[in-house]
Amino acid sequence: MIGCMGRWEPNGRGRLAQAALDLYVERGFDQTTVAEIAERAGLTERTFFRHYADKREVLFDGSAMLQQLMVDAAAAAPDDASPLEATAAALVAVGEMFDERREFARRRHSVIVANPELQERELIKLARLTEAIAATLRERGVGEPAASLTAQAGIGVFHVSFQRWVAPGETRRIGELMREGVEELRAVMR
Amino acid sequence: MIGCMGRWEPNGRGRLAQAALDLYVERGFDQTTVAEIAERAGLTERTFFRHYADKREVLFDGSAMLQQLMVDAAAAAPDDASPLEATAAALVAVGEMFDERREFARRRHSVIVANPELQERELIKLARLTEAIAATLRERGVGEPAASLTAQAGIGVFHVSFQRWVAPGETRRIGELMREGVEELRAVMR
DNA sequence: CACTCGATGTCAGCCGCTGACCTCGCCTAT
DNA sequence: ATAGGCGAGGTCAGCGGCTGACATCGAGTG
Numbered sequence: 001m002i003g004c005m006g007r008w009e010p011n012g013r014g015r016l017a018q019a020a021l022d023l024y025v026e027r028g029f030d031q032t033t034v035a036e037i038a039e040r041a042g043l044t045e046r047t048f049f050r051h052y053a054d055k056r057e058v059l060f061d062g063s064a065m066l067q068q069l070m071v072d073a074a075a076a077a078p079d080d081a082s083p084l085e086a087t088a089a090a091l092v093a094v095g096e097m098f099d100e101r102r103e104f105a106r107r108r109h110s111v112i113v114a115n116p117e118l119q120e121r122e123l124i125k126l127a128r129l130t131e132a133i134a135a136t137l138r139e140r141g142v143g144e145p146a147a148s149l150t151a152q153a154g155i156g157v158f159h160v161s162f163q164r165w166v167a168p169g170e171t172r173r174i175g176e177l178m179r180e181g182v183e184e185l186r187a188v189m190r
Numbered sequence: 191m192i193g194c195m196g197r198w199e200p201n202g203r204g205r206l207a208q209a210a211l212d213l214y215v216e217r218g219f220d221q222t223t224v225a226e227i228a229e230r231a232g233l234t235e236r237t238f239f240r241h242y243a244d245k246r247e248v249l250f251d252g253s254a255m256l257q258q259l260m261v262d263a264a265a266a267a268p269d270d271a272s273p274l275e276a277t278a279a280a281l282v283a284v285g286e287m288f289d290e291r292r293e294f295a296r297r298r299h300s301v302i303v304a305n306p307e308l309q310e311r312e313l314i315k316l317a318r319l320t321e322a323i324a325a326t327l328r329e330r331g332v333g334e335p336a337a338s339l340t341a342q343a344g345i346g347v348f349h350v351s352f353q354r355w356v357a358p359g360e361t362r363r364i365g366e367l368m369r370e371g372v373e374e375l376r377a378v379m380r
Numbered sequence: 381c382a383c384t385c386g387a388t389g390t391c392a393g394c395c396g397c398t399g400a401c402c403t404c405g406c407c408t409a410t
Numbered sequence: 411a412t413a414g415g416c417g418a419g420g421t422c423a424g425c426g427g428c429t430g431a432c433a434t435c436g437a438g439t440g
Contacts, residue, residue, distance in 0.1 A: 120310035124310045145351075146374050148350045153378070185339045188339060224396070239396085245397090385437090386435105390434095391432090394428090397426090398425085399425105402419105409415100
């Protein structure tokens with residue numbers, strides 16, 4: 001019951017993720033083959049593809065958890081909260097988790113900005129997240145297109161704030177950058 | 191000077207695009223090989239890749255023109271126009287062109303919604319478009335993060351409106367949907 | 381001690397994509 | 411008019427991402 005440790009070492013999945021990030025940083029995404037990742041993790045190429053749908057997905061393992069966190073936070077907002085307030089609650093919810101892992105985020109981000117294929121994957125994760133939040137708002141009684149537009153604005157603020165947050169030299173916390181972003185967007189739409 | 195018609199038939203690039211869209215619609219993106227596209231166009235696989243960087247790009251030929259159109263429109267807005275007004279001008283500029291090609295857009299869209307890889311490509315095109323508009327706003331003297339947030343809001347409205355515009359049964363023009371979207375977003379941010 | 385079951389290994393193969401090199405046919409200059 | 415430039419296309423070989431089918435191992439279960 002406790003075993004389940006594959007054939008040899010435990011946590012093959014985690015070893016693959018670690019090996020992949022290391023290699024992507026060391027020599028670049030394109031210059032890394034899946035066989036090399038698997039070898040460094042002490043596994044085979046075929047096993048890599050059992051854990052991750054493709055070579056890119058290994059960098060996006062946390063996105064499901066992020067989505068769950070944000071959706072839960074938006075759903076838990078008080079009934080009388082406005083769509084924007086519920087969305088803002090989702091943003092606040094992820095703030096702490098991000099601030100704890102800034103260096104990891106920078107490392108990962110440096111790989112992604114260097115490769116268009118990875119940016120595509122990041123963008124579709126963001127789009128799915130947007131849809132999930134829009135669905136949550138709809139369940140809260142928000143109509144269309146208001147729900148989609150609000151979710152889009154919220155994720156837009158998140159995205160812009162995230163990019164500022166990982167920029168070299170930036171020391172403010174992501175929550176502060178997101179608050180500032182919401183205010184700025186309000187001002188611009190006024 | 192006028193010749194330049196490849197080795198046999200003229201417009202190989204266009205024939206490839208037509209063959210690709212037809213096949214993607216007929217049997218799906220995944221079930222279509224590049225060799226088949228090339229064969230239907232009377233060319234070879236290798237030639238396909240000389241015209242298009244990859245199998246997906248053939249569906250996104252028009253995006254460069256779209257970007258140019260929107261950037262020019264935003265840049266041409268009067269000096270005293272607000273960031274939001276300049277961005278709205280970019281939206282208006284694409285309205286007519288889209289309305290003229292609604293059936294083509296629906297056909298193309300049906301292929302894209304059926305395939306995540308194609309959605310990724312669409313999203314990165316939208317992201318590049320967003321960056322281009324943000325850059326235009328910056329040239330107009332708008333600071334950061336206001337420029338990025340405004341561009342993101344504008345493209346967000348465009349995206350949501352486009353999806354409503356291609357939905358089956360929808361008859362309103364895209365310009366009207368975008369105007370409505372901007373108003374809705376304003377209301378939600380208030 | 382079989383037996384099941386989930387995780388991994390092995391192997392063969394398709395297809396997207398690329399580099400290197402060759403061919404064809406129009407165009408221009410001498 | 412002929413030579414050579416040049417751009418579009420063809421041919422071939424090969425890498426690497428990804429998959430299906432099947433074998434194997436190790437741990438828990440009866």
